[in-house]
Amino acid sequence: MSDFSPGQRWISDGEAELGLGTILNCDARSVTVLFGASQETRTYSSQHAPLTRVVFGSGDRIQCAEGWRMTVDDSKEAGGLIVYIGEDDQGEVRELPESRLADTMQFEQARDRLLTGQVDRNDWFDLRFRTLHHHHRIEQSPALGLAGPRIDLIPHQAYIADEVARRHAPRVLLADEVGLGKTIEAGLILHRLMLTGRAERALILVPASLCHQWLVELLRRFSLEVTLLDEQQSQAQGPGNPFEAGQLVLASQDWLFANPHRQEQAEACDWDLLIVDEAHHLEWSEEAVGPGYACVERLAATVPGMLLLTATPEQMGQASHFARLRLLDPDRYHSLAAFQEEERHYVEVAAAIDALERLPGEAGERRAEDRAAVAAVVDDPDSQALLDLLAHPEGDADQQATARDQLRDQLLDRHGTGRVMFRNSRRHVGGFPERRLHVERLDLPSPYRRVLRRLERDEDYLDELLIETGLDHPEVLVYLDAMYRALADDPLNGEPWWQFDPRVTWLLERLTELGDDKVLVIAHDRETALGLAEGLRVLGGVHAPVFHEGLSLVERDRAAAAFADPEEGCQVLVCSEIGSEGRNFQFCRHLVMFDLPLHPDQLEQRIGRLDRIGQRHAIEIHAPVFAGSPGEQLLRWYQEGMDAFDAPHGLGGELFEAFGDALADALLDEESLDEVIEETRALFDSRLAERDAGRNRLLELNACRHERAAATIAAIRELDEDRALRRYVDQALDIFGVDARDIGGDLVHLRPGPQMLDGLPGLVKGEDGFSATFSRERALARDDVQRLSWEHPLAREMMGRILDGTMGNTALALLKHPSIPGGRLMAELVFRTHCPAPKRLHLNRFLPPTAVRVLLDESGANLTAKVSFTGLSKNLQKVKKAVARDLIKSRHDQLRDLLDRAEAEAERELPSIVEAAQARMRGELDAELTRLEALARRNPAVREDELTALREERAALDAAIEGTRLRLDAVRVIVTIDENTR
Ligand SMILES: Nc1ncnc2c1ncn2[C@@H]1O[C@H](COP(=O)(O)OP(=O)(O)OP(=O)(O)O)[C@@H](O)[C@H]1O
Numbered sequence: 005m006s007d008f009s010p011g012q013r014w015i016s017d018g019e020a021e022l023g024l025g026t027i028l029n030c031d032a033r034s035v036t037v038l039f040g041a042s043q044e045t046r047t048y049s050s051q052h053a054p055l056t057r058v059v060f061g062s063g064d065r066i067q068c069a070e071g072w073r074m075t076v077d078d079s080k081e082a083g084g085l086i087v088y089i090g091e092d093d094q095g096e097v098r099e100l101p102e103s104r105l106a107d108t109m110q111f112e113q114a115r116d117r118l119l120t121g122q123v124d125r126n127d128w129f130d131l132r133f134r135t136l137h138h139h140h141r142i143e144q145s146p147a148l149g150l151a152g153p154r155i156d157l158i159p160h161q162a163y164i165a166d167e168v169a170r171r172h173a174p175r176v177l178l179a180d181e182v183g184l185g186k187t188i189e190a191g192l193i194l195h196r197l198m199l200t201g202r203a204e205r206a207l208i209l210v211p212a213s214l215c216h217q218w219l220v221e222l223l224r225r226f227s228l229e230v231t232l233l234d235e236q237q238s239q240a241q242g243p244g245n246p247f248e249a250g251q252l253v254l255a256s257q258d259w260l261f262a263n264p265h266r267q268e269q270a271e272a273c274d275w276d277l278l279i280v281d282e283a284h285h286l287e288w289s290e291e292a293v294g295p296g297y298a299c300v301e302r303l304a305a306t307v308p309g310m311l312l313l314t315a316t317p318e319q320m321g322q323a324s325h326f327a328r329l330r331l332l333d334p335d336r337y338h339s340l341a342a343f344q345e346e347e348r349h350y351v352e353v354a355a356a357i358d359a360l361e362r363l364p365g366e367a368g369e370r371r372a373e374d375r376a377a378v379a380a381v382v383d384d385p386d387s388q389a390l391l392d393l394l395a396h397p398e399g400d401a402d403q404q405a406t407a408r409d410q411l412r413d414q415l416l417d418r419h420g421t422g423r424v425m426f427r428n429s430r431r432h433v434g435g436f437p438e439r440r441l442h443v444e445r446l447d448l449p450s451p452y453r454r455v456l457r458r459l460e461r462d463e464d465y466l467d468e469l470l471i472e473t474g475l476d477h478p479e480v481l482v483y484l485d486a487m488y489r490a491l492a493d494d495p496l497n498g499e500p501w502w503q504f505d506p507r508v509t510w511l512l513e514r515l516t517e518l519g520d521d522k523v524l525v526i527a528h529d530r531e532t533a534l535g536l537a538e539g540l541r542v543l544g545g546v547h548a549p550v551f552h553e554g555l556s557l558v559e560r561d562r563a564a565a566a567f568a569d570p571e572e573g574c575q576v577l578v579c580s581e582i583g584s585e586g587r588n589f590q591f592c593r594h595l596v597m598f599d600l601p602l603h604p605d606q607l608e609q610r611i612g613r614l615d616r617i618g619q620r621h622a623i624e625i626h627a628p629v630f631a632g633s634p635g636e637q638l639l640r641w642y643q644e645g646m647d648a649f650d651a652p653h654g655l656g657g658e659l660f661e662a663f664g665d666a667l668a669d670a671l672l673d674e675e676s677l678d679e680v681i682e683e684t685r686a687l688f689d690s691r692l693a694e695r696d697a698g699r700n701r702l703l704e705l706n707a708c709r710h711e712r713a714a715a716t717i718a719a720i721r722e723l724d725e726d727r728a729l730r731r732y733v734d735q736a737l738d739i740f741g742v743d744a745r746d747i748g749g750d751l752v753h754l755r756p757g758p759q760m761l762d763g764l765p766g767l768v769k770g771e772d773g774f775s776a777t778f779s780r781e782r783a784l785a786r787d788d789v790q791r792l793s794w795e796h797p798l799a800r801e802m803m804g805r806i807l808d809g810t811m812g813n814t815a816l817a818l819l820k821h822p823s824i825p826g827g828r829l830m831a832e833l834v835f836r837t838h839c840p841a842p843k844r845l846h847l848n849r850f851l852p853p854t855a856v857r858v859l860l861d862e863s864g865a866n867l868t869a870k871v872s873f874t875g876l877s878k879n880l881q882k883v884k885k886a887v888a889r890d891l892i893k894s895r896h897d898q899l900r901d902l903l904d905r906a907e908a909e910a911e912r913e914l915p916s917i918v919e920a921a922q923a924r925m926r927g928e929l930d931a932e933l934t935r936l937e938a939l940a941r942r943n944p945a946v947r948e949d950e951l952t953a954l955r956e957e958r959a960a961l962d963a964a965i966e967g968t969r970l971r972l973d974a975v976r977v978i979v980t981i982d983e984n985t986r
Contacts, residue, residue, distance in 0.1 A: 007057075008027050008030040008035045008050065008053075009027060009030070009083070009084035009085065010026075010027050010028060010029055010030065011026065011027060011084075011085050011101075011102070011103040012026070012027045012057065012084065012085060012086075012102065012103075013025065013026060013027075013057070013058045013102045013103070013105055014027060014037060014055040014056060014057050014058060015055065015056055015058050015120050015121075015122065016037075016039070016046070016054060016055060017054040017055065017056055017121070017122065017885065017889075022039035022041070022042045022044055022046075023039055023040070023041035023042055023107055023108060023109070024039070024040070024041065024058060024105060024106070024107050024108075024109050025037040025038060025039045025040075025046075025055070026038050026040065026103065026107075028045070030050060031050070032050060033049065033050055034047050034048065034049060034050055035047070035048055035049075035050050035053050035055075037055065039107070040107030040108075041107040041108045056120055056121035056122065056889055057120075057121075058102075058105075058120045059079075059086065059119075059120075059896070060076050060079070060088060060119075061076060061079075061119070061896065061897065061900050062076055062077055062078065062900070063075065063076065063900070063904065064076045064116075064119075066088060066090075066100065066105060066109065067105070067106040067108075067109055068100055068104055068105065068106060069104050069105065069106045069107070070104075071106070072092050072093070072098075073092065073093055074088070074090040074091055074092040074093070074098055074100060075090050075091055076088050076089070076090040077089055077090040077091065078090070082101070085101055085102055085103060086101070086102045087099050087100065087101045087102070088100045088101075088102070113813075113971075113972065114810075114813040114814055114972050114973060114974050114975045115903055115972055115975070117810060117813060117814045118814040118892065118899065118903075118975050118977070119892070119896065119899065119900065121888075121889040121892050121893060122814060123814045123815055123816050123885060123888045123889065123892065123977075124810075124811065124812045124813065124814055124815055125739075125812070125815065125882065126815045126816070126817045126880060126882045126883075126976070127735075127739060127882070128739060128811055128812030128815065129812045129813075129814070129815035129817075129974060129976045130735075130812075130877055131735055131736060131739055131806065131812055132806050132811065132812035132813060132834075132973075132974050133834055133855065133857075133873060133974065134732060134735070135732075135736075135802075135803050135806045135807060136807070136834065136836065136853060136855040136973070137855060138728060138732055138794070138803075139803055139807060139852060139853065140852045140853065140854055140855065142723070142794045143848040143849065143852035144848070144849060144850075144852060145719060145722070145723055146166075146715070146716065146719045147716065147719035147720040147722070147723050148196065148199060148200060148795075148849075149169065149192075149195050149196025149197070149198070149199040149200055149795065150162065150165055150166065150169075150192055150195075150196055150716065150719075150720055151719075151720045151723040151724065151793060151794065151795060152195070152199075152226075152227070152791070152793040152794065152795025152796060153188075153191065153192060153195055153225050153226045153227075153795075154224065154225045154226075154780070154783045154784060154790075154791045155188055155192075155225055155784075156617070156780075156784060157717045157720055157721070157780075158185060158188075158433075158617065159708055159710065159713035159714065159717060160180070160184070160185075160428040160432075160433055160707060160708035160713065161184075161185050161188055161189050161192065162192075162713050162716040162717050162720065163707075163708045163709060163710075163712055163713035163716065164178065164189045164192075164193075164426050164428075164707065164708070165189055165192035165193050165196065165716075166712065166713075166716045167709075167712070168189075168193050168311075168426075169192070169193045169196040169197055169200075169202075171950070172950055172953040172954060172957065173276075173308035173309040173949075173950075173953070174193065174309050174310075174311070175309060175310045175311075175332040175333060175424070175947075176310075176311060176312075176332065176423075176424055176425065176426060177283070177312045177313075177314070177317065177328060177329065177332060177424060177425040177426070178190060178311060178312070178313045178314075178426055179313075179314055179315065179317045179425055179426060179427040180315065180426065180427060180428040180429075180707070181315055181427070181428065181429050181430055181608075181612075181652045181654065182315040182316075182608055182609060182611075182612025182615070182616070182652065183315075183590070183612045183613075183615055183616030183617060184315075184428050184429075184430070184433060184616075184617065185617055186281075186313045186314075186315065187217075187218065187221055187281070187313070188221075188225070189426075190279050190281075190311050190313060191221060191222055191225060191226045191228070192226075193311060194206055194222075194226070194228065194252075194277065194279065194311075195226045195228060195795075197276070197277060197309070198228070199795060200846045200848070200849070201843030201844060201845075201846055201848075202276070202843075202844055202846055203276035203277045203309060204251060204276055204843075205251050205252070205253075205273070205274060205275050205276050205277075206251075206252050206253070206275060206276060206277040206278070206279060207247070207253050207255070207270060207273070207275045207277075207278050207279070207303070207307070208230065208252065208253065208254045208255070208278075208279040208281075209255055209256075209257045209260060209278070209279065209280045209281070209300070210254065210256065210257060210279075210280075210281040210282065211256065211257055211258065211281065211282050211285070211582075212256035212257070212258040212259065212553070213553065213560060213582070213587070214281060214282070214587070215232060215254060215255075215256050216232075216560070216561045217587065217588065218230075218254055218281070219232050219254055222252070222254075224787065227790075227795075227796060227797050228252060229250075229252070230250065230252040230253065230254045231249050231250030231252065231253050231254065232254050232255075233246055233247065233249065233253050233254065233255045234255070234256060234259055235259060235263070235266075237249075238266065245269045245272060245273065246266075246269065247269050247270050247272075247273045248273060255270075257280075257282075257285070257296060260299060261295045261296040261299050262295070267299050267302070270303065271302055271303060271306065275303075275306075275307045276307070276308060276309055277307065277308075277309035277310070277311070278300070278303050278304065278307040278309070278310045278311070279310075279311045279313070280300055280310075280311070280312050280313065281313045282313065282314060283300075283312040283313055283314040283317075283328055284314040284315075284316050284317060284318075284324075284328075284605075286300055286312075286324075286327075286328060286331075287324060288323070288324050288327035288328075289323055289324065289327075290323070297327065297331075300331060301331055304331045304332075310331070310332060312328055312331065312332065314328075315608070315609065315612065316605035316608065316609065316654075316656075316657065317425070317427075317657075318605075318654075318657035318658065322340075322344075322657075322658070322661070323340055325657075326340045326343055329343075329424060329425065332424055333424060333947055335947065335948070336424070336947065349419070350419065350701075350702045351694060352377075352380060352381055353381050353415060353419045353702055354701040354702050354705075355377050356377050356378045356380065356381045356382075356415060357412055357415055357416070357701075357702075357705060358377075359373070359374035359375075359377035359378050360374075360378050360394070360408060360411055360412055360415075361408070361412075362374050363375065363378070363394045363395050363404075363408070364394065364395050364396060364397050364399060364404065371395065371397075374395075375391070375395045378391050378395075378411070379391060381415060381419070382411075382415075384938075387411060387414055390407045390410055390411045390414075391407075391411060393407045394407045394408055394411065409711065412705075413709065416702070416705055416706045416709070417935075417939050418939060419702065425703065426703075426706070426707045427654075427703045427704065427707050428704065428707040428708055429652065429654065429704055430615075430651060430652060431651070431704075432704040432707070432708070433708070436615065436619075436651075437615065437619050437620070437621060437622050437623055438622040438623070439611065439615065439622070439623045439625060439649060439650060439651065440622055440623065440624050440625065441625045441627065441643070441649040442624060442625065442626045442627070443627050443629060443639065444510060444626065444627065444628040444629070445629060445630075445631045445636070446506045446507060446510060446628055446629065446630055446631065447506060447630070447631060448630040448631065448632065448633055449504045449505060449506060449630075450504075451488055451501075451504060452484040452485075452487075452488065452505075452630065452633070455469070455484075455487065455488075455491070456481075456484075456633065456634075456672075459481075459672060460672060466480075466672075469487070472490070472491065473486075473487055473490030473491060474490060475487060475490055477668060478602065478634065478667075478668040478671050479528075479602070481634040481671050481672065482528075482599065482600065482602065482634050482635050482638055482671070483528055483529060483532065483599055484630070484633065484635070485501040485502075485505060485532055485535065485599075486528075486529050486531065486532060488501045489501060489531060489535075500535060500538070500539070501535060502535050502536060502538060502539025502542075502543070503539070503543075505539070506628075507598060507628045508536065508539040508540065508543060509543065509544075510628050511525065511536075511540065511596060511598070511628070512540060512543060512544035512546065514596070514626065515540075515544070515546060515575060515576060518575075518594060520575070521575070521592075521593070521594055522567065522573070522575060522576070522577075522591065522592035522593075522594065523575060523576045523577075523592065523594040523595075523596060524567075524576075524577055524579065524589050524592050524594065524595050524596070524613060524614065525548070525576060525577065525578045525579065525595075525596040525598050526578075526579045526580075526581065526595065526596070526597060526598065526610045526613075527578065527579070527580060527581075527598040527599055528580070528581050528599050528600075528601055528602075529580060529581070530552040530553060530554055530580040532580075532598065532599065533550050533551070533552050533578045533579060533580045534550055534552070536548075536578050536598060537549075537550045537578050540576070540578075546575070546576065547574055548574065548576045548577065548578045549562075549563035549566050549567060549574060549577055549578070550563065550577075550578045550579075550580075551563045551564065551577055551578065551579040551580070551587075552579065552580035552582075553580060553582045563577065564577070564587065567589075567592075568589075568591060570591070577589075578598075579613075581601060581606060581610075587613055588613070588616060588618075589613045589614055589616075590613075590614055590615075590616040590617070590618040590619040591618075592614055593614060593619070593621040593622065593623055593624055594624045594626065595610065595611060595613070595614050595623065595624070595625050595626065596626045596627075596628075597610065597625060597626070597627045597628075598628070599635060600627070600629075600635060600638050600639060600642065602638070602664075603656070603657075603660055603664075604642065604646065604648055604655075604656025604657070604659060604660055605656050605657055605660075607642060607648050607649075607656070608648070608652050608656060611623065611625065611649070611652075612652075625649055627639060634671035634672060637670070637671050637674070637677050638667070638671065640677070640681060641663075641667055641677070641680065641681055641684065644681050644685065645659065645663075645680075645681045645684035645685050645688060646659055646684060646685070646688045647688075653688075653692065655688060655691050655692065658687075658691065659684055659687060659688060659691075662684075662687060663680055663683065663684050663687075666680045666683075667680050667684075723793070723794060724780055724793070726794070729778065729792070729793070729794060729799075730778055732799075733778075733792060733799060736799075736802045736803075736806075737754065737802075740760060740761050740764060740802055741756070741757040741758070741759040741760035741761055742754050742755070742756060742757055742760055742764065742767060742773075743755045743756070743757045743773075747775065749782070750777050750778070750779050750782045751775050751776070751777050751782065751789060752775070752776055752777070752792075753773065753774070753775045753776075754766075754767065754773045754774055754775075754776060754798075755767075755772060755773035756768065756769045756770070756771065756773060761805075763801075764798060764801055764802070765797040765798050765801055766790070766797070766798060767798070774789075774790055775788065775789045775790070776789060776790040776791065776792045776796075777789050777790075777791060777792065778791075778792050778793075779791075807853065812974060813973060813974040813975070814974065814975055814976070815974075815975075815976040815977070816883055816888035816891060816892065816976065816977040816978075816979065817880035817881060817882060817883060817976060817977075817978055817979075818880065818881040818882075818883050818978070818979055818980070818981050819876075819879055819880055819881070819978050819979070819980045819981070820879070820881065820980070820981050820982070821879065821980065824980045825980065825982070826980050826981045826982035827979070827980065827981075828861065828862055828979070828980040829861075829862040829895055829898060829899070829902075829977065829978070829979055829980075830859065830860065830861050830862065830867070830977075830978040830979075830980070831859070831860050831899065831902040831903070831906060831975060831976070831977055831978070832857070832858075832859045832873075832876065832975070832976040832977075832978060833857070833858045833859075833860075833903070833906040833910070833972060833974070833975045833976075834855050834856070834857050834858075834972075834973045834974040834975070835855070835856040835857075835858070835906075835907070835910040835970040835971060835972055835973060836853050836854065836855055836856075836970070836971055836972075836973035837851065837853055837854040837856075837914075837917060837968050837969070837970060838853075838968065838969050838970070838971045839851055839964055839965060839967065839968040839969075840964070840967075841960065841961070841964035842960075845957060845960055845961055845964065847961060847964055847965070850921045850922075850924045850925040850928075850961065850965065851917070851918075851921035851924075851925075851965055851968065854917055855973070856910045856913045856914075856917070856970060857873060858906040858909045858910050859871055859876070860902050860905060860906055860909070862898060862902070864901075864902065864905045866909055868909075876978075880978065883979075888977075891977070891979055892977065895977075899977065903972070903975065906972075907970075907972065910970050911970060913970075914968065914969075914970050917968070918965055918966065918968050921965050921968075922962065922965050922966075925958070925961050925962070925965060926958075926962075929954065929957065929958045929961070930958070932954065933951075933954055933955065933958065936950065936951055936954060937951065
């Protein structure tokens, strides 16, 4: 006999998402149900229909198909149908037959699901509670967003990422020396902003040659999937705005800067962050603004956050450097003259910081001098008090250490470009390999000699040559092969340059000598690189891929990969100057400068391909030069004028500006060259001394504050070593149906199981899955292995699905306990704080969803403090769903009562949660606000909009936290059974 009658409301146990069903017809064999909200009809066997009758009780809110709502007081039955009686929102008493209930009524809340008999597996409930617990912990970690990426923990990077990513709409210039990890820093900042909800959309503009490297780094190291956009992709997108194609869009500067229509489309989008790599190419001068600069300037006017990356900020001159700072903050950087004046003052500040480190020191003149040096730059009573404490001869050592740190931080905060620009140098970071220069003097071959001799004899010939070749000065003198090619019409210049140029045979010999060692060759010009590769092939049978700006991305990546492969790869890669910029070749230690660049920063860029984090050997720089040629003079200028091959010093740009023209004129005249070298050296030495004392010293001190870096790294390590992660992930994978197999060596292979829930990142049914490890070190050693962390997309997806969905929000379990008789009921309820606020406020750092657990026995006594979640959970036994549903039906009213009581118990906890969150928020933001306000009075690098944003943020957070409510998140019914029940 069936219990069904037409018009009754039932819900599907297996497909609750269909919504509320209505019985259409039924007989002894089958029952047909219409699910109106989803327009689906299902027919089941009457005996085994997976359906649960929906019955509401007193206090439940229900909705009529016409839209009005009421709170149920009572119910009656008429012709097999329930009629609910209660008050509508106007206070009017109404009746509502169940057949008139809205089809769309949601059963997502734990209470509704439980009372309509929808119970999940017991272990899902466990996982839900644990998810809430861990999520609450992780969201408050100071390492959030920095702990997941697969990178080594390097202090200056951790410091910059933490300092920048905590700011509102950060706008900074990341200007570490070549190869110190600016891409990694930008990736970390982006990752943290994304994870904390402070940024959702970013546009990343990089030179074409680096697009693929960025794409791979962001994916492999940060698990960030970006959309690579080019003209072909844009056209394939159809008529819409192609920049809307993804949250993170990566595009080549070469493409965008040349394409006004695409620029307009990029500007029309809402971005939170703009990242521009190799930003020294954005040219600006008072007379002319380059197309790249103009494009970025327009974007900068609307995009709130901006990261500009360059290793050589002054490569295009100081004015151009200033112009880039202006992009970041036009109010602060309005006058180049004022900026230069400010920079002069940094020497004084750096001296004060050095003096500070020595105080109190021995009594005497030195102490007085040091004190005076600090006093000269201190102009407020607080700092003065710190100085007094520090300089006191009998002061307490610990207090003095704290005062020293505080005063140093204040001085760094208040002076210089430190807030806007971060520049770490090798000198400051330490631990980089030695560089060794090997110069090979070769005889000038006659075709080159012919022209140079004539130049020496005939003063007018240079002009003629420039016109004839179309080359610039001094390129025509330094790149003799290019000059030779340009004179191709000369009947004497019949054979290709590489046939007679001794650098080619010299290189072939070097390659043989070096055996298996990889060799990177850089030549200034693309034609030289191509010709050289041909020469190597024809004259020596050596295959050398060429890497230059004319190649497509795919071709370039193929060439780089062919070189990188440790076993199969070729020994040598020939690159042109621009083609190699930003690329990672630290697996190689021999660099051949086939010729020399004309700008010291380009020289440094070349060496930087190898001298990068991860380089384990001394770097061997091989430079073949023609004896007595302009190329050799240029080498002397670099070597004798500025020790350019020894280590980066960041002064090249200034020296080039001062002496570049004189050098060009002196390349054919040894005597005047000696003078240029002497003058260059003098300026270099004095700038070096100033740098150590002044601007760069300040920048360096500011680019990595060691205590903060250490604290950030400690917080990351804490998450790395969190043993709960492995337990949690194992449990979650099991529940989501992912097979996890230990494959040794700290590795686990994850494969989709037959019952896997769909849509997990990296796991597609029928495919193989991926290998992963929890160990940072293992993940760094193996590119093919992913690193599992709390921030891995798979962990985040599983946690998100649980927290945002209904999974495990109801359960029923049995408890067998010697001291509790059978047949008793308990309810374990988990309430969760609910505090709606815009994502960008990142409210979770102060008040992440917080669980309040309440355990009641059937009399309503609160057992929460006596019985812990884990203590209880491990003694519970699972039960079949059908049995669970019957048990719930039979204890319906009692359960409703317990749910109401529990709510009142939980509410008692709310004020202390709110108070604590408010205290945390105020403690942190008030301190930050006070610091910024104090700073803003002295350092114009603090933007007014930063202050306003912080004040608004504090007010918005205060209001949001104040409005926190508790909601029932999950409920588990526990029924006790006798000891001897099996
Ligand atoms: N924390 C890190 N962990 C692992 N590898 C790193 C880390 N930092 C940097 N590297 C590696 O060092 C190399 C240089 O880093 P990156 O490319 O970010 O430097 P850069 O400063 O942007 O260089 P360039 O000035 O040439 O553009 C890259 O191969 C990068 O993967």
